[in-house]
Amino acid sequence: MSITLSVDAMGGDHAPDIVIHGLSKTHIRHPDVRFQLYGIKEVIVPLLKQYPQLDNKSDIIHCSDVVAMDAKPSQIIRRSKETSLWQAVGALLENKADAIISAGNTGALMAIAKLRLRMIDPVDRPAIASLWPTMTGETIVMDMGANTMADPKNLLDFCLMGTEYARIIFDNKKPKIGLLNVGSEETKGHEIIKEADSLFKEYQNIYQYHYHGFVEGNDIAKGIVDVVVTDGFTGNVALKTAEGTAKLIGHYLKSSLTSHPLGKLGAWIAQKPLKAFKEKINPSRVNGGALLGVNGIVVKSHGGTDHIGFAAASELAIDLAKGNILEAISQKIHQHEVIKK
């Protein structure tokens, strides 16, 4: 199957430069994939000329407008028909592409994806699923901020979508699911969490996932489950807190080493493994959140990412298109609806 990726070439703090640069890397690893680049033609053409191989696999679709990174959702819908984001999402509707990627405004991407692609019935709310590096590999954490609130039914939807996502990403038939809470004891947490806990238990045999129970913030990086389910407010704060902590520790390490002559010498000798370490904690490496729950494969890249991060996110979109995530989720979720009735 030949995959076509629809790209919002203008979305992101450093777009379109890092977008085109990133796709040139993606192209090397996925030479069969085609790209549809939505954006301002005059700006994209000279960038694309630097990568003739990528150019061969790409079509530019000119769009006169761009969604600002700080635009409000209400403004976006009103005047978005000419934007690269609106058009790039539209490519999925017309079957011109198999997945869409954007590093632009998250609220706008969600609003446009929901409006144009519509939700998979009966999912009420989409969720952003991210990969989180752990002691043992990677864990899916969702929702990372598509919604600021979630009721028990939403959390169950996230659990089912996360299960399908884990099956594809980790090639694991029966993924282990954890529900994020302030303690692992059954008595912990508020009512929404307790009700979701009951639902997760109730559905684990039908949907073939293994429900581990509550997990705490420090359990995420331990990698004890394949999927950590939480509401978008908590998930977003947790992700950003982890990023901030990683930066702080990098800063501490650097200042400890440079403030001592033996530290400087040791760091100079160990520069190669220290560079590997720096690479390992680079958040770009695991960039890319899948917007699950809409009728289409939509991947959100971090707005401030570099070309490596954009390449990682676009490869995720390609993997999800190849893995047929959409069909897997809608089949499962429909089964959920049937059971509910």
Added chain:
Amino acid sequence: MSITLSVDAMGGDHAPDIVIHGLSKTHIRHPDVRFQLYGIKEVIVPLLKQYPQLDNKSDIIHCSDVVAMDAKPSQIIRRSKETSLWQAVGALLENKADAIISAGNTGALMAIAKLRLRMIDPVDRPAIASLWPTMTGETIVMDMGANTMADPKNLLDFCLMGTEYARIIFDNKKPKIGLLNVGSEETKGHEIIKEADSLFKEYQNIYQYHYHGFVEGNDIAKGIVDVVVTDGFTGNVALKTAEGTAKLIGHYLKSSLTSHPLGKLGAWIAQKPLKAFKEKINPSRVNGGALLGVNGIVVKSHGGTDHIGFAAASELAIDLAKGNILEAISQKIHQHEVIKK
């Protein structure tokens, strides 16, 4: 003023050993402070004998029972009169001590403190305030898990209590307050956050704090504000996620260095600064959360802490007693009540 610290000598995963060992450190830095040790006498006496100087400053008050670390709140209140925790909190009621510290069951400490000491009128809910290491020093983050839900009025109470706490801890007359959210733009977040944002703006001149606005998870470690206000669910997840991230990065660093011969050599040469780095990211260093909102100075140490962590937490309790945090908070909060009327 001579300070007496009431100590739940039996609370914590490694109590009473690390408690007595920790207090021996505290005693060296605060030789004028007296200690009231609540717990099983036969166990405490031989430990205390190892530190004659501390022994001189300590009274043991025998309690026949101990609150289990995993006991449920309902069980605790029913059978807690003979526990070290119940008795240690009681010392504040009888003016036998100026502050109480426990590394025991958080739920039990909160329940007993609320029941015995009562809330500062009109605060509805207590909050745990912790110190968080940052690029520029430390930031107070609260609530770290006293409650799993908070309404806008609760968040305003946390803001006012956090302001007084920052004034004492940082000796800063007009602390900078941030409200934790999923984005810094005004349109972000759910209704509770938006209402709290309005309240924080409304009260900043009256209560003499500087309201910075929304902050994101990654802003905590940047140290851009003195106090980060959030509900206890989010705060607890953020804290534990940061701890988990720190461990993961330590693990990555170690494996990067040990998997390469030059890494091993460099690490050996830089062992002194690397040890300083390890010390710096040790969570024990900033152990100790103040339970604000109750009529008494109550400090919670991490249950799994070591003697260094317990010493840090007990020194925090002493500082708060010396700084008269209780009077500062109740005066401010009463002013809040007067304005509301």
